[in-house]
Amino acid sequence: MEYSIILPTTQQTTTLRDLLENEWLVPRKVRHFLRVRKFVWINGTSAMFHQEVHAGDTITLRLEETDYTYQEVSLGNKSHVIPLYEDEHLIIVNKPAGVKTHPNQPDETETLLNDVIAYLEPKNQRAYIVHRLDKETSGAILFAKNPLVLPILGRLLEQKIIRRRYQAIVAGRLTKDQMIRKSIGRDRHDRRKRVVDERKGQTAITHVTVHETKQKTTEIFCDLDTGRTHQIRVHLTSIGHPIIGDPLYQAPKAPRLMLHAYEMVLPHPFTQETIQVTAEPGLWS
Structure with missing residues (x-):
């Protein structure tokens, strides 16, 4: 696998060493292989790690597939994939509701990961999981296409530099915006669920913006400062406004969970250009 990246004007x-280690987060083992194999070039010339790199330089790396672990899964149905953004390093797709993000068993074939791998297979590209959406949740989800970009995207997600905005339709009437700050932990009685647990739980913060209040429901946007499992679902249930159609958290029934990852914004890991996608049509027009 060989990758050439033109460093942005910013x-x-x-040094090449600092770029690989601290900016691109290339693992130590792989940096060692790159150095001893002389598999790094600056502007087409074999490079030493102490050399300087500058805006506009072309950095070329050759990676061996055996240096990285990869989850082999069966091919799914590529026609199910709806790309929202794609380049040689990453892909963002619109996940349908009711589809798992990835398989838990080797014989599973009907997950989003199976479908994305089938979509990329003719291009001789792979898919690496960066984050997940609950099976019942639809919307924008990000995959890395190579192991070079995977840890960078993970860091952007961890540092909240990747911003995700959700749509939800909740039971009852919400009339004003609010911030929900309640720690979340596991439910001791049901391993599938999470609960508000201020004593042992992890800090969780959700910002709620009211879009439209109707007679019995409210359309809202949710922006997260943290990314806990079931965070939006647990927080909204805790204030008495569960998401319509939630099968776990005692919500009014609906054909599906009315939660949708509507928007994603992130800087491109290598060009620093802003990527912004919306997963249409969403839950309302």
Whole structure:
């Protein structure tokens, strides 16, 4: 696997070692292989790790597939994939409700990961999971296409640099915006569920913006400062406004969970250009 990346105009002068280790988060083992194999080039010339790199330089890396672990799964149905953004390093797709993000058993074939791998297979590309959406949730979800970009996307997600906005339709009438700050932990009685647990739970913060209040329901946007499992579902249930159609948290019934990952915004890991996608049509027009 060989990758050539042109450093953006915003790139600060640094050493190749610092670029690989601290900016691109290339694992130590792989950096060692790159150095001893001389598998790094700057502007087409074999490079040493102490050399400086500058804006506009082309950095070329050759990676061996055996240096990385990869989850082999069966091919799914590529026609199910709805790309929202795609380039040689990453892909964002619109996940349908009712589809798992990835298989838990080797013989599963009807998950989003199976379908994305089938979609990328003719291009001789792979898919690596960056984050997950609950099976019942629809909307924008991000996959890395190679192991070089995977840890960078993971760091952007961890540092809240990747921003995700959700749509939800909740039971009852909400009339004003609010911030919900309640720690979340596991439900001791049901391993599928999470609960508000201020003593042992992890900090969780959800910002709720009211879009439209109707007679018995409210359309809202949710922005997250943290990414706990079932965070939006648990927080909204805790204030007496569960998401319509939630099968776990005692909500009014509906054909599906009315939660949708509507928007994603992130800087491109290598070009620093802003990527912004919306997963249409969403829950309302």
